[in-house]
Amino acid sequence: AQSVTQLGSHVSVSEGALVLLRCNYSSSVPPYLFWYVQYPNQGLQLLLKYTSAATLVKGINGFEAEFKKSETSFHLTKPSAHMSDAAEYFCAVSDAGGTSYGKLTFGQGTILTVHP
Amino acid sequence: KAGVTQTPRYLIKTRGQQVTLSCSPISGHRSVSWYQQTPGQGLQFLFEYFSETQRNKGNFPGRFSGRQFSNSRSEMNVSTLELGDSALYLCASSHPGTSIYEQYFGPGTRLTVT
Numbered sequence: 001a002q003s004v005t006q007l008g009s010h011v012s013v014s015e016g017a018l019v020l021l022r023c024n025y026s027s028s029v030p031p032y033l034f035w036y037v038q039y040p041n042q043g044l045q046l047l048l049k050y051t052s053a054a055t056l057v058k059g060i061n062g063f064e065a066e067f068k069k070s071e072t073s074f075h076l077t078k079p080s081a082h083m084s085d086a087a088e089y090f091c092a093v094s095d096a097g098g099t100s101y102g103k104l105t106f107g108q109g110t111i112l113t114v115h116p
Numbered sequence: 117k118a119g120v121t122q123t124p125r126y127l128i129k130t131r132g133q134q135v136t137l138s139c140s141p142i143s144g145h146r147s148v149s150w151y152q153q154t155p156g157q158g159l160q161f162l163f164e165y166f167s168e169t170q171r172n173k174g175n176f177p178g179r180f181s182g183r184q185f186s187n188s189r190s191e192m193n194v195s196t197l198e199l200g201d202s203a204l205y206l207c208a209s210s211h212p213g214t215s216i217y218e219q220y221f222g223p224g225t226r227l228t229v230t
Contacts, residue, residue, distance in 0.1 A: 032217060043120070043206055043221035090159065094217055101171040102149040102164025102210065104219060109158060 002027045002093050002100075006107035014115050019078040021110045023065075023091030026072065033074045034092045034104065035065055044090065050074060061085070086114045117142055120209050120222035128228045134195040137225045141188050141209030148190040149219060150182060153204040162205075165190055166212065194227075202229045 007022040025031055033050040048059025055067045065076045074091060088111050092104040121140045129135050141148050150162040161174040165184035182192040188209075194201055204226050208219035 034218060036221075041223075041226075043122075043223045044208075046218055046220065049218050101166065101212075102147050102217075102219070103161045103172050103174070104149070104151075104159075104208075105161070106159040 002031065002105045004091050004093050004105055004107035006091055006110050008110055009108060010111050010113065012113040012115065013081045015083055016080050019081045019085065019112065021076040021089050021112065023074045023076065023107060024072050025074060025093045027093055032094045033067065034094070035059065035063070035076050036090045036092060038088045038090065047076070081114045083114050083116065086112055120207060120220055122207055122222040122225050124225060125223065126226045128230060129197050130230055131197055131199060133197050134193060135197060135227060136191055136193050137205055139190045139207035139222060141190070142220055145209035145211050146188050147210045147212050148184060148188065149208045150192050151206045151208065153206060162192065197229045199229050201227065203227060
């Protein structure tokens with residue numbers, strides 16, 4: 001079974017500081033990995049996705065993530081935090097086929113707080 | 117392109133009642149997935165429909181059901197509501213023809229059971 005672990009339910013950074021949100025996955029097949037962001041009272045917005053084409057993936061709003069198979073990790077980073085980045089972030093995994101049609105398995109989420 | 121829409125956005129029901137939530141996917145998307153989001157359990161997969169067929173189902177009781185219509189719109193139904201069914205219900209659509217299976221989410225329906 002697939003699973004995702006997000007280390008740290010809350011992360012707090014200062015505006016302009018590096019953002020690092022951690023995600024480790026477990027999958028018996030090559031995974032497809034995603035990061036989503038959720039603002040209060042909204043649905044989830046796709047930030048970026050790993051498709052096996054490149055290990056460093058760039059997404060929207062200056063975010064990027066690096067797939068490290070040896071560490072089973074897919075950490076999300078942003079060089080300089082902005083106040084508008086404050087939200088909850090979810091890492092998700094899919095095996096994109098087989099009997100897991102349409103199913104994303106999500107981590108528990110990390111709430112990012114950005115201080116002025 | 118219009119995004120995924122869900123109606124209603126907010127709903128208050130009483131224990132024992134039933135409820136139907138609606139989801140319209142992005143035009144051209146044929147797969148619709150449903151998720152339940154709660155503070156305690158996080159985001160949990162309910163089921164997925166493609167071409168009017170349920171292809172995948174999560175670990176929820178039979179009180180949770182769904183269907184998909186020929187235009188890909190989907191509904192989910194919860195019967196005999198319990199307090200624990202209070203949650204944000206999200207639907208997501210995708211185009212399985214791509215190799216990536218990214219899902220696009222609607223704004224959700226906030227269900228409160230009293």
